[in-house]
Amino acid sequence: NAGVTQTPKFRILKIGQSMTLQCTQDMNHNYMYWYRQDPGMGLKLIYYSVGAGITDKGEVPNGYNVSRSTTEDFPLRLELAAPSQTSVYFCASSRTSGMSDTQYFGPGTRLTVL
Amino acid sequence: AQSVAQPEDQVNVAEGNPLTVKCTYSVSGNPYLFWYVQYPNRGLQFLLKYITGDNLVKGSYGFEAEFNKSQTSFHLKKPSALVSDSALYFCAVRDNAGNNRKLIWGLGTSLAVNP
Numbered sequence: 223n224a225g226v227t228q229t230p231k232f233r234i235l236k237i238g239q240s241m242t243l244q245c246t247q248d249m250n251h252n253y254m255y256w257y258r259q260d261p262g263m264g265l266k267l268i269y270y271s272v273g274a275g276i277t278d279k280g281e282v283p284n285g286y287n288v289s290r291s292t293t294e295d296f297p298l299r300l301e302l303a304a305p306s307q308t309s310v311y312f313c314a315s316s317r318t319s320g321m322s323d324t325q326y327f328g329p330g331t332r333l334t335v336l
Numbered sequence: 337a338q339s340v341a342q343p344e345d346q347v348n349v350a351e352g353n354p355l356t357v358k359c360t361y362s363v364s365g366n367p368y369l370f371w372y373v374q375y376p377n378r379g380l381q382f383l384l385k386y387i388t389g390d391n392l393v394k395g396s397y398g399f400e401a402e403f404n405k406s407q408t409s410f411h412l413k414k415p416s417a418l419v420s421d422s423a424l425y426f427c428a429v430r431d432n433a434g435n436n437r438k439l440i441w442g443l444g445t446s447l448a449v450n451p
Contacts, residue, residue, distance in 0.1 A: 264443040327379035
């Protein structure tokens, strides 16, 4: 199992550009999550999905969009990049949303918006 | 409101000494607590979790954590630190209010183990 994979690892965008961060998991997990990690701010949930075709907003969804057409893939879309979106983005998955369930993380995408 | 706090931004310890990384929480109902570790330029890795039962939970890489209900704490410990333990450690608690049951994350504690 590769687990959770993310591409690209690094990206520099200009203000106003758009891009898609890719996330794939091969563990057949129903739940998938996108977080951003800013220095000294911990992890903030952007969006999550409870299964194919179902997504919902997290704490900081503004400026982002997601889709979940398959169990495996959960791409995150930035439409009009802003400097405030400079961050490290992590995708995660879990089998269920059960109270004891563990989330598994990808290696992250480091995004800089200039 | 449910929350988790890691009161120390950084912990320094000498190799071979015991280490403690602190975590306190505030939740309604029974807490479900997690520790994750993040090595430089890597994603987060699960270390251990407390669900119920024995207050001392053993996890990966020789780490353990002690659940203390009266002090609402879940401190991470290791008897003998290694330089390779240097990393960022996150405590998290499951949000058991509502239906989405998100993880609520602490801000992280940077552990530096000095040779």
